[in-house]
Amino acid sequence: MLHAPKQKRSRKTLERILSAARHLMAEHGVDAVGVTEIVAAAESSVGSFYARFDGKEDLVRALHERLWDEALGRWEGGLGGWDATLPAHDRVVRLVGLLQETVRPDQHLRGALARVLNEEGSAAQADFEARIERDSVTLMEDEAEIRHPEPSTAVPMGVRIALAALREHGALNGEPSDPGRLPPSTVRDEISIALRGYWGIGRLVQIGPDPSDTAVEYFDIWG
Known part of the structure; x- marks a missing residue:
């Protein structure tokens, strides 16, 4: 200890x-x-x-906790620039971008420390994820635009999915110099598209800069 x-x-x-x-x-x-x-x-x-x-294990645990505390600090700092007046589909992109900015620093080291500890997570990580989920429900609260029948369940679940995708992308996507590595903006946009579909936000997904050429209608699973 x-x-x-x-x-x-x-x-x-x-x-x-x-x-x-x-x-x-x-x-x-x-x-x-x-x-x-x-x-x-x-x-x-x-x-x-x-x-x-x-011993060293106690140092590893303390450092792991410290890195999650710092991630929570980045999240709280990013909330200061949140624009609640944006349409829901734009807020999804902003939310995923904020998650990305929050967890990307020290991502590999946090994972390495967790593997050494042989733990699913720490108390600081659990506090971080619980706070992110609570805040996200507030940030995305707009039942007029979210067509999922249970937004209060779907929003935190979607955030967990986004965090898992960001974690796996960081773990599996190699070094920054790898030619096949996806740029952060592409990762953000692809996760945003997935969350829009899950939450039932909007009917058109813009994949490129020109909506007239790249907007694709997706199946509205929520009716």
């Missing part, structure tokens, strides 16, 4: 250790980095490390 420091100097040491671990594990992998390398990069000592953590 993490032994929370009380003194300012001790808190600074903790931050240096977490920062060093974050950098080294992102660059070399979680398993390849040991306590000795971390404390050397943090300009600290093994004794200082064990005064704050029972």
Whole structure:
């Protein structure tokens, strides 16, 4: 477990250790980095490390929690620019874009830490996902435009689907230099199209810049 420091100097040491671990594990992998390398990069000592953590696993758990807390902070920051006056089909794109901006930083490291912990998720991740789902219901609340018969169920479910798609895309889509890698804007637009169909928003899906050439009517499953 993490032994929370009380003194300012001790808190600074903790931050240096977490920062060093974050950098080294992102660059070399979680398993390849040991306590000795971390404390050397943090300009600290093994004794200082064990005064704050029972072992490396506790550090990994604390770092995993920290990354999810930061993701929640990005989400909250993005809500400040939310335009509730946009039509529902535009809000879907904005919502998916905000989800993407929220989870993309440190995505690979969060996944690597979770695999080492051999856990489905952490308390911070659960808090993050619950908050995202609650906020999304409010952001997309517009029964006049959402034709799904149960919007209060469909919106959080759609957000889970979007998060899973973003997670899998990040995990499976290779390095940024890979020629087959989809650009972030394409990923956002494709997920948005899927959510519009699920939520029953609009009848035309614009896939390109010219609606007259690229708008495609999809089957209205909700009638």
